[in-house]
Amino acid sequence: MSNKGITPRNEDYSQWYLDIIDRAELAENSPVRGAMVIKPYGYAIWEKIKEQLDQRIKDRGCKNAYFPLFIPKSFLSKEADHVKGFAKECAIVTHYRLKEKEDGTGVEVDPEAKLDEELIVRPTSETIMYDTFSRWITSWRDLPLKINQWVNIVRWERRTRPFLRTSEFLWQEGHTVHETEEQSLEEVLGALEMYRKFAREVLALETLTGIKSESEKFAGANDTYGVEAMMQDGKSLQFGTSHDLGQNFARVFNIQFTNKDGKLEYPWQTSWGVSTRMIGAVVMSHSDDKGLVLPPKIAPIKVVIIPIYSDNDKDKILEYSKGVYNSVKEITEDIEFDDRDYVTAGYKFNEWEKKGVPIRIEIGPRDLENNQCVIVRRDILEKNELPVSNVQEYVENLLDEIQKNILKRSEELLVSNTYSVDSYEEFKDIISARRGFVHAYWCGNPDCEEGIKVDTKATTRCQTEEGRKNTGPCIYCGEHGEEWVFGISY
Template sequence: MINKREENYSKWYTEIIIKSGLAEFSGIRGFMIIKPYGFLLWEMMKNELDKVLKDTGHENVYFPILIPKSIFSKEIKHTKILSEGCAIITHSKIKKTENKKHIIIDPKSKLEEELVVRPTSESIIWNIYKRWIHSYRDLPILFNQWGNAVRWEMKTKLFLRTTEFLWQEGHTAHSNKEEAINEAKKILDIYTDFSENFLAIPVLQGIKPYMDKFHGSEYTYCIEALMQDAKSLQIATSHFLGQNFSKAFNVKFMNHNGKKEYAWGTSWGISTRIIGGLVMSHSDNRGLIIPPKIAPIQVVIIPILHDEKLDTINNIAKDIFNILIKIGIRVKYDNRTNFTPGWKFHEYEMKGVPIRINIGLNEIKSKKIEVFRRDTYEKKLVPINETKYFIKKLLNKIQKNIYEKAVHRTKKLTIKIDNYNEFKEHINNYGGYILAHWDGTKYTGKKIQEETEATIRCIPFSYKDKKGKCIYSGNPSSKRVVFSKSY
């Protein structure tokens, strides 16, 4: 059993991750062990995104995880915030003490230049771009990198906030501003489609207020999603860098008119945090619920074995297994005999496998199989000869149901408010998204956060509203923004 979501959301979340086999603590604060099932889930996500990025012209590269401090420090705005959480390598060797029971840093091995462990790669990549970009003919450069990064977190939580995380980070260079902005927005649409159509997580597109944008960027676009505890999670970001990095690293190119100008840039990324978002968006008190499109195992077949019909049950199960494999369904046949069927039921419910097929004596007699769907707990007897068509159709139904349930929750927890007292009462009692007017000042945003813990998640693209008055200051406001408590 796990803690109930309604009673202790934080413990519920952590227990699901550990008991489902996604990940566990490593013993080093902020560093987690991603277990095989969790890594398989990440690979499903990675493979889907990688295909889309390649289809849109992006190429995979890999840059070093260590960045010389002098290079990292060149873009001041970028360095200012990231440097507070950087890991730095200062020495290259260790040595044993005299009693040989301990090791210490060898003082003679101090590096001539300290190395920053990658928190993000803009600096090292733009430092190389100046070698590769000389003419408009060299542009655009559309690079994507799969790797890891390290940012020293004070408060950590499995997947959601870890010191080390896996991610993809895109870095592009362009010959003009419009092309770069279009690239940043196109990537945001790719992330949106991936989140909604594969992860079944509805998201809100928008732009971050200026005080919360990525340092070193001109604009930060984002997608936000509302979790089951009515808090918002930033799913992904896409940054229009302007010419900030090209100017810092002197990346110029000869334009069509034969004049030198600075390149325009973007960067964007999505990380293993998305697995935390998947857990919090859909799961229940029996474990994970994973949408079929992204599920490592879409169907599990469990035989209810009896000695007198052992071969018959196995043969039928294997036939169904082969039928589903041939139509591209990710299926597992669990015929282990050292675990009871009931134990297996619990295991695969905890892992969030969308469909379970049970085959036993009753099923053989009726020439039907029992199909259990994880999202609704419904069971249905299906003729064996209809298995292929029924399962394929059911997977689509499950995907749609999980998404629609999340959409309904988001709509239910979204409200417009114009009175600050009402705002405070609502955010403390119900959470969710509050659409409210803001005067555009950092001071007002900070005061609201201090008094309510709610922050401006984004200035949404989709909401069109009249001008009004700031909910806090009463000053003029051009549009509503989205406030929420968040992770």
């Protein structure tokens, strides 16, 4: 455990983020540039997320499966936009063997072991899955087909940051195939809504959802919808997307089914995913200068019990604390008993604060005497004394209360960083001073979007459902526009 401090947010927000990742022991850099090692505590958070989201995905009628890591290069090239979108970040396998160098100084690629067809390490799995789907689907009876997988993917990034942007990351990708366009659009929006609710109810993150612009959409999709969260520095972070693929992939992979009238048709498809980026979003939006702050629902340790004793009262205090531990354990398995005797109580408080454990229970000689304990909640660092007979009920309510309070802060963060502007001058002022989600009219012309990006670094984040109904002059060119949300994104 590192005992180093944490850079305050207002001093250097980027360094603050990296410090939290390090001090909370979530992840570290690996010998491979851009690829991170997710440490046990960070991975335990991912497991909590995965377990709860997996249930929601299954509740939508999806089944989990596994498709290969390697994709034949020709597959990726079949959908023209798709390959264009991913070409610049592909890792390619060209050989399958090494051989010893003739001068005995090590090994080199064996030129004779060249693959007939080069393989792409999956950047996403549409192509490899849909080639298979073309054999699984022959009739309307095979539809809808709803498949999900939890895997790693590789997108060769040059500028990386743990959890937010890494060359290899973990995610889930859902892929569905439908008889009608209407059904597939329902799925696209249904998955988006699943992510929005999951963010609120589990990650305690308030988000904005909406359709992406042409330039921001998924390569190969008709439309992409995104989930955008607001970070404490006013930047936005997209952590989930849901794509309307239309019949684009069905046509190139020749997925066809016989409809109820006996005619051959191309089906309609969707895909949607979220990744370990969610952990980055949680860290950046909830944490403070003392360390990580975790919503209880994804905290690997929800409660830590710290007995504070000296040689004289050690046995009595440990026994009493164990009683409290057993009582709290009845309401949660995610509990830690920290009776290490080689570090001080102060060191322990500091360590668990950095790791974002929602509730800390301290038990010392005075507590033993008064039949009480001290409870500290991590979100607002408030301390309370409590009769030990109430501890179980109190902890149960407090976990709920903390979850709600963190969500409330996230809602406030989003609201207080949301602006509406009518002029480009106002737009530039707000973006440069405060960033945030800026609602403004845009005509839909990619040249205006690009111009705004060059001037201010702000991009369109999404258009909400209400935004589509609000119209006014484009802030860049003055032509007729609709309301979009702009922001500077991670």
